[in-house]
Amino acid sequence: MVLNDLLEIKERERKARKGTVLRCCVAAGCLSANSQAVKDGLDKAVKEKGLEGQVEVRGVGCMGLCCQGPLVQEDPAETLYVKVNPEDAPAIVDALGKNPAPGLPTTDPHAPFFKKQMPVVLENCGRIDPERIESYIAEDGYLALHDVILEMTPKEVVENVVKSGLRGRGGAGYPTGLKWATVAKTVGERKFVICNADEGDPGAFMDRSVLESDPHRVLEGMAVAAYAVGASQGYIYVRAEYPLAISRLQAAIRQAKQYGLLGGGIFESPFNFNVEIRIGAGAFVCGEETALMSSVEGKRGSPRPRPPFPAESGLWGNPTLINNVETYANVPVIIRKGAEWFSAIGTEKSKGTKVFALAGKIRNTGLIEVPMGVPLREIVEEMGGGVPDGSEVKAVQTGGPSGGCIPAAALDIPVDYESLAKVGSIMGSGGMIVMDEDTNMVDVARFFMEFCMDESCGKCVPCRTGTVQMHQLLDKIIQKRGAAEDLERLEELCDVVKNTSLCGLGQTAPNPVLSTLRFFRHEYLELLKQRETGAQPPA
Amino acid sequence: MHPYVAKIKKKMPAAAQFPPSGDKRYKILETAMKRHQHKPDALIEVLHTAQELFGYLENDLLLYVAHCLKLPPSRVFGVATFYHFFNLKPKGKHTCVICMGTACYVKGADKLLASIEQVAGIKAGETTADGEVSLLTARCIGACGIAPAVVFDNAVTARVLPATAVERVKGWMQHGS
Amino acid sequence: MAAKTLTIDGRLVGAHENQTVLEAASEAGIKIPTLCHLDGIADAGACRLCLVEVAGSPRLHPACVLKVAEGMEIKTQSERLRKYRRLLLELLFAERNHVCAVCVANGHCELQDLAMDLGMDHVRYQYRFQPFAVDVTHRLFGLDHNRCVLCTRCVRVCSEVEGAHTWDMEGRGAKARVITDLKQPWGEADSCTSCGKCVHGCPTGALFFQGSTVGEMERDRTRLEFIVTAREKKQWIA
Numbered sequence: 001m002v003l004n005d006l007l008e009i010k011e012r013e014r015k016a017r018k019g020t021v022l023r024c025c026v027a028a029g030c031l032s033a034n035s036q037a038v039k040d041g042l043d044k045a046v047k048e049k050g051l052e053g054q055v056e057v058r059g060v061g062c063m064g065l066c067c068q069g070p071l072v073q074e075d076p077a078e079t080l081y082v083k084v085n086p087e088d089a090p091a092i093v094d095a096l097g098k099n100p101a102p103g104l105p106t107t108d109p110h111a112p113f114f115k116k117q118m119p120v121v122l123e124n125c126g127r128i129d130p131e132r133i134e135s136y137i138a139e140d141g142y143l144a145l146h147d148v149i150l151e152m153t154p155k156e157v158v159e160n161v162v163k164s165g166l167r168g169r170g171g172a173g174y175p176t177g178l179k180w181a182t183v184a185k186t187v188g189e190r191k192f193v194i195c196n197a198d199e200g201d202p203g204a205f206m207d208r209s210v211l212e213s214d215p216h217r218v219l220e221g222m223a224v225a226a227y228a229v230g231a232s233q234g235y236i237y238v239r240a241e242y243p244l245a246i247s248r249l250q251a252a253i254r255q256a257k258q259y260g261l262l263g264g265g266i267f268e269s270p271f272n273f274n275v276e277i278r279i280g281a282g283a284f285v286c287g288e289e290t291a292l293m294s295s296v297e298g299k300r301g302s303p304r305p306r307p308p309f310p311a312e313s314g315l316w317g318n319p320t321l322i323n324n325v326e327t328y329a330n331v332p333v334i335i336r337k338g339a340e341w342f343s344a345i346g347t348e349k350s351k352g353t354k355v356f357a358l359a360g361k362i363r364n365t366g367l368i369e370v371p372m373g374v375p376l377r378e379i380v381e382e383m384g385g386g387v388p389d390g391s392e393v394k395a396v397q398t399g400g401p402s403g404g405c406i407p408a409a410a411l412d413i414p415v416d417y418e419s420l421a422k423v424g425s426i427m428g429s430g431g432m433i434v435m436d437e438d439t440n441m442v443d444v445a446r447f448f449m450e451f452c453m454d455e456s457c458g459k460c461v462p463c464r465t466g467t468v469q470m471h472q473l474l475d476k477i478i479q480k481r482g483a484a485e486d487l488e489r490l491e492e493l494c495d496v497v498k499n500t501s502l503c504g505l506g507q508t509a510p511n512p513v514l515s516t517l518r519f520f521r522h523e524y525l526e527l528l529k530q531r532e533t534g535a536q537p538p539a
Numbered sequence: 540m541h542p543y544v545a546k547i548k549k550k551m552p553a554a555a556q557f558p559p560s561g562d563k564r565y566k567i568l569e570t571a572m573k574r575h576q577h578k579p580d581a582l583i584e585v586l587h588t589a590q591e592l593f594g595y596l597e598n599d600l601l602l603y604v605a606h607c608l609k610l611p612p613s614r615v616f617g618v619a620t621f622y623h624f625f626n627l628k629p630k631g632k633h634t635c636v637i638c639m640g641t642a643c644y645v646k647g648a649d650k651l652l653a654s655i656e657q658v659a660g661i662k663a664g665e666t667t668a669d670g671e672v673s674l675l676t677a678r679c680i681g682a683c684g685i686a687p688a689v690v691f692d693n694a695v696t697a698r699v700l701p702a703t704a705v706e707r708v709k710g711w712m713q714h715g716s
Numbered sequence: 717m718a719a720k721t722l723t724i725d726g727r728l729v730g731a732h733e734n735q736t737v738l739e740a741a742s743e744a745g746i747k748i749p750t751l752c753h754l755d756g757i758a759d760a761g762a763c764r765l766c767l768v769e770v771a772g773s774p775r776l777h778p779a780c781v782l783k784v785a786e787g788m789e790i791k792t793q794s795e796r797l798r799k800y801r802r803l804l805l806e807l808l809f810a811e812r813n814h815v816c817a818v819c820v821a822n823g824h825c826e827l828q829d830l831a832m833d834l835g836m837d838h839v840r841y842q843y844r845f846q847p848f849a850v851d852v853t854h855r856l857f858g859l860d861h862n863r864c865v866l867c868t869r870c871v872r873v874c875s876e877v878e879g880a881h882t883w884d885m886e887g888r889g890a891k892a893r894v895i896t897d898l899k900q901p902w903g904e905a906d907s908c909t910s911c912g913k914c915v916h917g918c919p920t921g922a923l924f925f926q927g928s929t930v931g932e933m934e935r936d937r938t939r940l941e942f943i944v945t946a947r948e949k950k951q952w953i954a
């Protein structure tokens with residue numbers, strides 16, 4: 001494969017495009033609402049009406065508005081059908097090019113939910129066919145990889161990423177360019193790049209959607225990274241709960257190899273890069289980088305103390321670059337459109353966009369991508385459409401079990417790393433759960449504590465035993481058996497677990513408690529007040 | 540030969556083999572291990588394959604894997620019990636996995652779970668005595684947009700109400716008796 | 717090997733570049749509390765008792781795995797560190813059943829010593845322990861999970877020094893337990909060579925010699941050191 005081959009595929013693919021395209025979402029959310037049958041029905045209807053020459057039915061990845069699935073969109077008319085039944089297929093095909101089929105529910109593709117988005121990572125999501133590499137190439141896929149290998153030195157690539165201001169999307173927001181530079185300059189016989197697709201936050205599905213909808217983008221990002229840091233082997237660590245993402249990745253790797261875009265001598269250069277998939281087995285802690293590497297090595301997923309950091313000593317003791325799915329997915333655009341273009345998006349310290357999985361007590365749930373710095377209120381009220389059933393927003397939870405609950409009063413903060421940290425939460429990987437007035441915040445804290453307790457690897461004392469004790473205290477308080485000293489003890493435990501735990505899981509496990517104590521302390525006090533005398537447990 | 544494998548062989552009738560040669564599943568497992576060149580770091584992949592083939596990981600199977608990958612049995616046992624995905628006991632004929640991720644939780648997954656626990660008479664993680672139904676919980680199956688989600692026998696189902704879930708599980712249980 | 721100079725509790729201390737802060741401190745006669753550390757085997761950084769303050773770093777660092785660096789300033793004692801250490805011990809005592817009065821290791825237990833040194837004299841947390849059966853199937857040794865602090869010293873000693881890897885951990889989180897082979901009774905674990913190194917390595921009364929009665933169980937760590945030095949340096953210093 002050389003540049004001309006790539007451009008030829010692109011041309012061919014674009015020419016072969018038919019006048020009308022029916023995009024049918026076949027990502028996880030819609031699949032669970034039977035969208036495969038919808039797609040089959042559309043295929044059949046098109047065939048029966050003899051329209052194969054003019055109409056393409058394309059299975060695509062997530063279109064964002066998952067709560068209304070299955071979704072079908074007609075191009076170029078832009079009609080967006082929601083909650084489509086397989087029986088509706090003939091009517092949709094009949095109406096092609098005319099007004100929307102009568103009687104079928106549609107939604108406005110220019111509604112704020114769509115209009116306020118800024119697709120960068122998701123630019124192809126819901127547009128291309130994730131199971132065909134040609135569909136990705138038609139959107140300039142693998143062009144960045146070509147330019148990087150043939151026209152840039154590894155050092156220039158790293159500088160580009162530094163200049164873009166990209167920060168890790170896996171939670172901590174560490175500057176990506178800096179990390180690449182460290183791995184690049186560490187000497188080692190072998191180096192590795194790892195893509196963290198463990199997505200353990202129990203309220204998040206961004207990485208899953210990217211992998212299911214545009215898998216090549218992640219592979220391309222990884223290949224660019226490998227070239228920049230001098231690695232020739234990559235691993236994608238995907239959680240076992242995502243079978244569709246795994247099978248699409250497998251297909252993508254196979255196709256890329258066939259085209260010579262992965263494997264030996266990419267673009268007929270001396271650069272080699274192979275990617276292997278490693279499947280997780282149900283352990284949240286394996287999202288932590290050292291635990292993940294231990295798992296890739298076939299061991300128990302217990303974290304180890306850092307330093308040394310993976311960049312110096314990672315997989316089998318070799319320098320290793322580990323980044324999140326969304327981080328890699330940003331890389332091809334940064335190369336294609338330039339670091340300046342990228343760094344013009346977002347705020348001063350948080351560049352680019354962020355994908356969020358909007359869920360919970362909100363009208364529009366699904367996947368959104370917004371520039372960094374948009375006010376949280378805009379996301380919740382305008383894009384999300386607010387809370388249904390006349391209730392009000394009470395809090396927005398970000399960052400999952402490591403994050404916090406942002407109270408309604410703080411909804412005007414801009415969404416960027418620093419502002420979220422200021423209100424005691426974190427950007428996290430992108431889970432955003434809206435809670436309404438009916439939500440009991442102490443219960444939310446207990447929910448996350450139970451999660452951390454179950455997911456603790458058990459290696460270090462504070463996390464293993466502290467989460468159990470905190471969970472028990474929260475339980476006691478919720479059951480109205482708590483006393484004032486229980487609250488003190490809870491705070492004391494938060495302090496010790498946060499400051500002495502070995503890895504991020506334990507260090508952040510107290511966050512949901514701390515943040516609910518900070519903004520919703522009255523709910524705790526209320527429960528203490530309601531303590532039923534007489535039903536007192538022995539001390 | 541690991542002393543443990545030697546012992547198992549000794550306990551078997553003279554004609555029997557370890558692994559049982561008639562069992563095709565061991566062949567498939569062996570092929571999978573060969574693909575990984577019997578490297579110890581493939582342990583988790585190999586356990587995935589083993590569980591797919593056998594449904595669950597019993598001690599002899601773990602031992603066989605340990606032997607083939609040249610790993611100490613305790614290490615294999617430690618890995619198999621670290622990850623939630625691996626079962627060391629057989630699962631029921633049907634499985635019902637309730638997503639307990641944050642989005643599903645705030646939309647009432649706890650009530651869903653409680654109602655199923657009640658009708659099935661088992662707790663999460665258990666299997667009914669007749670071996671028909673296993674009730675499991677998951678830490679987010681990534682379908683938060685359609686919460687609360689339940690996986691009935693591998694099919695993700697959106698916005699499940701307690702009544703519907705109870706109906707499904709009851710159906711399985713009656714079918715079995 | 718390049719030498720490094722660092723300050724520990726205000727004293728200038730010299731060390732080799734590959735040494736840990738714990739090693740440097742202990743050579744200088746500065747005592748840092750430890751529980752999961754055992755001379756001669758790899759460190760896990762699990763018990764968190766050896767946490768120290770490092771000037772310029774917002775985090776606390778485990779001395780047992782922290783490598784020395786030139787000009788490093790370490791504080792091993794502070795009100796904050798003492799408080800955390802006490803709380804960690806309290807959490808450990810609440811986790812399982814550590815009734816010293818009836819323990820074979822009474823008076824020879826690292827956990828007990830630490831509690832005395834750090835002034836941890838009562839537990840305010842809810843006791844969590846569910847009683848475990850004591851495994852006395854091994855001809856020479858016994859295992860009492862009720863006294864185990866999950867430090868994994870037995871696992872590491874058995875794997876690294878004896879090479880048998882009889883021990884490992886089962887499960888995770890609060891459900892973690894030490895196991896032998898496929899979790900069969902110790903006496904049936906075929907890989908065990910009955911060398912007794914794990915018993916010598918255990919900090920508490922969890923692993924013991926059969927026939928010891930209350931307060932009688934003494935261990936001989938010098939035996940482990942002897943073997944490790946012999947292995948690594950080819951020096952047999954009895």
Ligand SMILES: Cc1cc2nc3c(=O)[nH]c(=O)nc-3n(C[C@H](O)[C@H](O)[C@H](O)COP(=O)(O)O)c2cc1C
Pocket residue numbers: 167168169170171172173174176196197198199200201284285286287288289290322323324325327429503504505
């Ligand atoms: C308990 C825990 C869970 C984590 N889970 C994830 C995860 O699911 N996905 C992820 O990308 N990073 C996760 N991280 C962060 C990773 O350790 C690591 O920082 C990240 O993959 C680095 O990539 P980035 O720089 O691109 O963000 C987790 C960290 C901790 C402590």
Ligand code: SF4
Pocket residue numbers: 285302303455456457458459460461463464501502503504505506507
């Ligand atoms: S903080 Fe928790 S998850 Fe992390 S090492 Fe300690 S016990 Fe394991």
Ligand code: SF4
Pocket residue numbers: 863864865866867868869870871894917918919920922923
């Ligand atoms: S048995 Fe002893 S050495 Fe082993 S983990 Fe328990 S306390 Fe540590």
Ligand code: FES
Pocket residue numbers: 025026027028029030031061062063064065066069071366367684
């Ligand atoms: S899964 Fe179809 S719109 Fe998200």
Ligand code: FES
Pocket residue numbers: 749750751752753760761762763764765766767778779780781
């Ligand atoms: S001795 Fe350092 S963490 Fe246990």
